[in-house]
Amino acid sequence: MFAVLKTGGKQYKVQSGDVLRVEKLAADAGEKVQFNEILMLGGDAPVVGAPFVDGAAVQAEVVDQIKGDKVIHFVKRRRKHSSKRTKGHRQQLTLLRVTDILAKGADKSGVKAALGAGSAPAAIEAAAPAKKPAAKKAPAKKAEAKAEVPAGADDLKKLSGVGPALEKKLLAAGVTSFAQIAAWSDADVADFDEKLSFKGRIEREGWIEQAKELTKG
Numbered sequence: 001m002f003a004v005l006k007t008g009g010k011q012y013k014v015q016s017g018d019v020l021r022v023e024k025l026a027a028d029a030g031e032k033v034q035f036n037e038i039l040m041l042g043g044d045a046p047v048v049g050a051p052f053v054d055g056a057a058v059q060a061e062v063v064d065q066i067k068g069d070k071v072i073h074f075v076k077r078r079r080k081h082s083s084k085r086t087k088g089h090r091q092q093l094t095l096l097r098v099t100d101i102l103a104k105g106a107d108k109s110g111v112k113a114a115l116g117a118g119s120a121p122a123a124i125e126a127a128a129p130a131k132k133p134a135a136k137k138a139p140a141k142k143a144e145a146k147a148e149v150p151a152g153a154d155d156l157k158k159l160s161g162v163g164p165a166l167e168k169k170l171l172a173a174g175v176t177s178f179a180q181i182a183a184w185s186d187a188d189v190a191d192f193d194e195k196l197s198f199k200g201r202i203e204r205e206g207w208i209e210q211a212k213e214l215t216k217g
Contacts (some may be wrong), residue, residue, distance in 0.1 A: 001043040004037045004102045005058045008116060014058060014098045024092040024117040027062045030100070033114040034059045036106055046175040047103075057106030060114075068093050074189075085200075089190040092117070118173045118195065154178045158214060161205040169196050181211035 002015045008023025027033050038056040041047040047056070067090040076084040102109065153176040154217065156167045173196060184192070189202050202208070 001041070001101055001103075002057050003038055003042070003056065004040040005115060006037040006039055006052075007035055009038060011217040014101075016098055016101055018098045019063070020096055020098070021068070021093045022096060025062070025094040026115045026117045027094065027108065027112070029062050029064050031062045032059060032111055033060070033062060033096075034106065034109060034111040035114045041101070041103055053103075054110070055102075055104035056099060057102045057109065057111075059100040059102065059109070063095040063097055066093050066095050067091065067182055087190055087196060090187070092191065150176055152176075154214070157168050159207050159210050160207065161201055162207075166198075178214040181207055182215055183210055189212045 002010055002013055004013050006012075007025075010023070012020055014020060025033060035058040036052075036056075038050065038053045038058060039049050041053055041056055049056075052102050069090070071089050071091070071124075073087045073089060074084070075086075094172070127212065150171070153171065155168055156162050156178075157164065158179075159181075162170070170176075173192065175192075184202075192198060193200065193202055
């Protein structure tokens, strides 16, 4: 029996005992996690989801948190007065060993759901059906925007170049305070630059230096 699961925007065909690398999950080594977005179950009686198979899941044990191979990103601008830049990046990954494939009863298994490390708050919010408005889209826009800002979060719009749209991206990635941004390493900057398509904005606008000043104030 095999299953096709979806995680981190990618699809994986797995069988019990397989070892695979996926986009980083919010879990420690030794923990057991469950993937609930199952696109297909294969075997003697294949089942194709629409888009997911109801009640199906893939359970796996986290072996380790690792990094992928180094990728060199080189930017060269044609004009003489411009600059060029070389940056290295290693994608953060989670190494898993598939333990079980469930055809049904996933909701009663009690195993922790597999959530992306950078999008845990957004995934938890999306999993709550009660929070989805029925047919009042237009009037509820402002209320929804305010509800997305966690209690006690800093006003990230104080950073240069950060408006409501960029603030929303940062909050969805789990960034809620200036202290977090002030502590970013070069690897963190490269990671957020790629994942959120900031295109060098973090360094260009000097977010880390601004965040350090704001944490003092």
